[in-house]
Amino acid sequence: xxxxLPFIAxxxxxxxxxxxxxxxxxxxxxxQWTVGGRGFGAIFVFLLLAGEIYTTFTFLGGSGFAYGKGxxxxxxxxxxxxxxxxxxxxxxxIWRYAKENGLYSQADFFVxxxxxxxxxxxxxxxxxxxxIPYLVLQFKGLGIIVEVAGYGAISSTLAIWIGAVxxxxxxxxxxxxxxxxxxxxxxxxxxxxxxxxGIYLPYHYYGGLGAMFAAIDEAKPGFTVLPPHGQSxxxxxxxxxxxxxxxxxWPHTFASIYTAKSATVIRKNAIVLPLYQLILLFVFFVGFAxxxxxxxxxxxxxxxxxxxxxVKTFDPWFVGVIGATGVLTxxxxxxxxxxxxxTLIANNLYRAVxxxxxxxxxxxxxxxxxxxxxxxxxxxxxxxxxxxxxxxxMGYSLVTQLFPSLVFSLAxxxxxxxxxxxxxxxxxxxxxxxxxxxxxxxxTLPWLPxxxxxxxxxxxxxxxxxxxxxxxxxxxxxxxxxxxxxAE
Amino acid sequence: xxxxxxLAVVPFLALIVGPFFVxxxxxxxxxxxxxxxxxxxxxxxxxxxxxxxxxxxPANREDEP
Numbered sequence: 001x002x003x004x005l006p007f008i009a010x011x012x013x014x015x016x017x018x019x020x021x022x023x024x025x026x027x028x029x030x031x032q033w034t035v036g037g038r039g040f041g042a043i044f045v046f047l048l049l050a051g052e053i054y055t056t057f058t059f060l061g062g063s064g065f066a067y068g069k070g071x072x073x074x075x076x077x078x079x080x081x082x083x084x085x086x087x088x089x090x091x092x093x094i095w096r097y098a099k100e101n102g103l104y105s106q107a108d109f110f111v112x113x114x115x116x117x118x119x120x121x122x123x124x125x126x127x128x129x130x131x132i133p134y135l136v137l138q139f140k141g142l143g144i145i146v147e148v149a150g151y152g153a154i155s156s157t158l159a160i161w162i163g164a165v166x167x168x169x170x171x172x173x174x175x176x177x178x179x180x181x182x183x184x185x186x187x188x189x190x191x192x193x194x195x196x197x198g199i200y201l202p203y204h205y206y207g208g209l210g211a212m213f214a215a216i217d218e219a220k221p222g223f224t225v226l227p228p229h230g231q232s233x234x235x236x237x238x239x240x241x242x243x244x245x246x247x248x249x250w251p252h253t254f255a256s257i258y259t260a261k262s263a264t265v266i267r268k269n270a271i272v273l274p275l276y277q278l279i280l281l282f283v284f285f286v287g288f289a290x291x292x293x294x295x296x297x298x299x300x301x302x303x304x305x306x307x308x309x310x311v312k313t314f315d316p317w318f319v320g321v322i323g324a325t326g327v328l329t330x331x332x333x334x335x336x337x338x339x340x341x342x343t344l345i346a347n348n349l350y351r352a353v354x355x356x357x358x359x360x361x362x363x364x365x366x367x368x369x370x371x372x373x374x375x376x377x378x379x380x381x382x383x384x385x386x387x388x389x390x391x392x393x394m395g396y397s398l399v400t401q402l403f404p405s406l407v408f409s410l411a412x413x414x415x416x417x418x419x420x421x422x423x424x425x426x427x428x429x430x431x432x433x434x435x436x437x438x439x440x441x442x443x444t445l446p447w448l449p450x451x452x453x454x455x456x457x458x459x460x461x462x463x464x465x466x467x468x469x470x471x472x473x474x475x476x477x478x479x480x481x482x483x484x485x486x487a488e
Numbered sequence: 489x490x491x492x493x494x495l496a497v498v499p500f501l502a503l504i505v506g507p508f509f510v511x512x513x514x515x516x517x518x519x520x521x522x523x524x525x526x527x528x529x530x531x532x533x534x535x536x537x538x539x540x541x542x543x544x545x546p547a548n549r550e551d552e553p
Contacts, residue, residue, distance in 0.1 A: 074527050078503040081531050085496050088538060092547070209519030217513050217521075224513045224521035233511055237504045264548050271542055274535040281528060 002151050004320030011324030012166055014185055015331050019170025019178035026177065030363035033175030034104045034343045035258040040180065042265045047183040048176075048256040048336070049269060050276055054190050055333040056141025059326055060303040062280055066287025068302035070216075070223035072231035073284055078240045081274045083247030088270035091248065092263035093410050099258075105340070106254040106402075107348040113409040114418040117352050122422055123402060124348035126429055127251040128341055130398040132377060134250070135337045139163060139381040141303075142330035148307040149323025151316065160381055167331050168374040171338045172367050176259060179335045186328035191279060193325045198282025201289040201309065212289060219292055234454040242458045246400030252333075252340040342369040394436050397458045401428035404466050420473030428465030435461065492544045499534040503527065 026032050040048070058076075065073035094109065101112050106127060111120035142163045143156030150159075170178045206212035216223055226233050248254060260266050283306075290309040297304055310319050346366035351357055357365075405421035408414050416424075435457050445453070510526045517525035542548060 071521075071523060074524055077527055077531060081534050082500060082503060085499050085534060085538065088496070088541065089493075210516050211519075213513075213516055213519060213521050222513070225511050225523055226507065233508050236507060240504055267542055267545070267548060271535055271538045274531050274538070278528065278531060281524075284524075 002153060003316035004323055005150050005153055007317065007320030007324045008146060008150055008154075008327060011189075011327045012162065012331075015182045015328060016166050016170055018181040018185060019166075019174055019335070022170075022177040022181035023174035030104060030343075030347075030359050030366065031102075032177070033363060033366070034339060035255065036176045036180065038099060038258060039261045040259040040265075041261060042268050044180045045256065045260045045265050046269050046272065046276075047187055048180055048259060049253065049273065050183075050187060054187065054279065054329060056138055056145070056326065056330045058280060058283055059190070059194075059329050060141050060144065060306060062283040063287035063290070063306040064297075064303040066284040067290045067297070067305035069231060070220070070288075070291075071226050072236065073287065075236055075240050075243070077277060077280050077284075079243040079247065080277045080280075082240065082244035084270045084273045084277075086244065087248060087273075088267055090407075090410070091257050091266045094254075095257050095260055095263055095266055103258065104255070104347050105343050106249075106251040107344055109254075110402075110405070110409075110421070111348070113414070114405075114416075114421055116418040116422070119418055119422050120348045121352050122425055124344040126398055126401065126425065127344055129429075130395040131251060131337050131341050132380060133395045135334060135341070135373075135377040136380045138330045138334040138337070139377055142327060142334075143381070144303065145307065145323050145326035145330070148304060148311065149319050149326065151311075151319075157382060160378055163327070163330060163334070164374045164378050167334045167338065168371045171335045172370050176256075176336070176339055179332055179339065180259075182328065182335065183332045186325075186332045189325040190329060193322055194279050194282045194286075197306075197310070197322070198285035201313065202285055204313065205289055205293055209285070212285075215292060216288060223291070224288075229450060230454065232451075232454045234451045235456060238454075238456040238459055242400060242456050242462065243396055245403045245462075246396050249399040249402045249406070251344065251399070252336040255340050255343070256336065338370050338373055339366075341373045342366040345369050345373075394432070397432040397436075397461060398429060400458060400462060401425050401432065401465050404428075404462070404469055408469075415473060416469055417473045417476045419476045420469045420471075423472040424465045424469030427468040428461045431461035431464045432458070493541055495537050495541060498537060499530060502530045502533075506530070 026037075031037055036044070062073065062076055065076070097103070097112070098109065101108075103109055103112065105124070107120040107124040110123045111117060139160050143160045146154050146159035146163075147156040154162075170182070174181075202209050202212040206215055213224060226236055248257075257266065286306050286309065290305040294305065294308040294312060297308065307319075307322070310322050314322075343366050346362045346369060350365055351362060402425065404424055405416055408416040408421070506526065507523065511523055513521045513523070515522060520528065
């Protein structure tokens, strides 16, 4: 037993307790379990949306990115901001349509808009394929945090199992209410801890922010600006654009829009969330502070920068407090993903093969699926080995493929047909898969100008998706026109 | 006042096109490298822009209970 463990254990217990208490006095129908009865006000919606942004990726990946790569990490601050701008215009119509039609999942939205169960199945499959890496990411982060912050007393494997059991248990009982309640504890702690670390560490080691950046510029010239090649300006701009479009396509983020009780709640959040994002700035400060203090971490280990520096700087009990915060940053998003994945399987896959199933059966099945999805994620976590950012980027490219057909469906007169939407999504997702599996990028085409070589390859998948969508939609409309004329 | 919505384009220009013109480490602004200071300034301005759009948007009054 060391000084850090009691704090980490307390965080796990707190999450469990809040998660259970959250269901009190509510009859946990599917409506309550998945979308909180569509009755959440500004604060809960804010916390749910923010809860999915301040994840272990922010905590470990954000600081690790700044530590290992420097300026390219700034992209994280940009894409969120732009996504919030989009959200002001894009989310209220989605919310209204979901409320009018009693939708539970993102796939439901496509089913209704395009009047096609099959499209719903396709979207649900893409969603699940993207969410599993996201959940793996949270579990992996949880394991790292508990192992490092607990000074090795608890192995990462054991931590992952304990975390998975806790989150699956409270999600089964309380659903999204549990996520909302635990996110109150999580956001309070992450705000305090990250701001403290981001201010204290630069002062402690360098005497101030300016002195820290001057020292970094001295030791590693060009580290705080974008490099001329590789993760250059062209990489930066294309990645910011792509991830800003994909941001709200994450099925669990999309579903948390449904919990809002009015559209104004969503619009208010578009003002506050950019400011709240600035917490990331302090995460970057921690990474930059670590870069000269705990040098030598490479590859996947850059994600350890924050904790290595914390262990070097603080007493074990305080490392435990930081670890406790880290545990909560894994559990809250993990719980949202579990709810969403289970809802998708029960509501969009099971219902597609068994259309006579009623809401009660679907609700019961969704809850039973929670431990199963958690188990699958634990399996991949213990087997896989990629670094946190790489995993997340693949999931991001997958969900971004839903953007074109979603945006078209919001227009007054949708030019995309159901076949076009399906073909576009399939073409885009296949491109992502080929690119990820073969490791292809523009750098393998030396005849391209270097600016083009640096572009995010996801742009290609989105372009393929868009072109296929338009062509197939046009073809279907042309084919339908003479038939209709003949019928008349 | 629907035209005020077009203000929302500005953050996109500032954060996607803007970096091409401000990709430099110095001068440090409030201790931040110039590029990072530019981004932080625009995050703050974006929040302000969204507040202006919100205030001018009649939809937010219709929704009030």
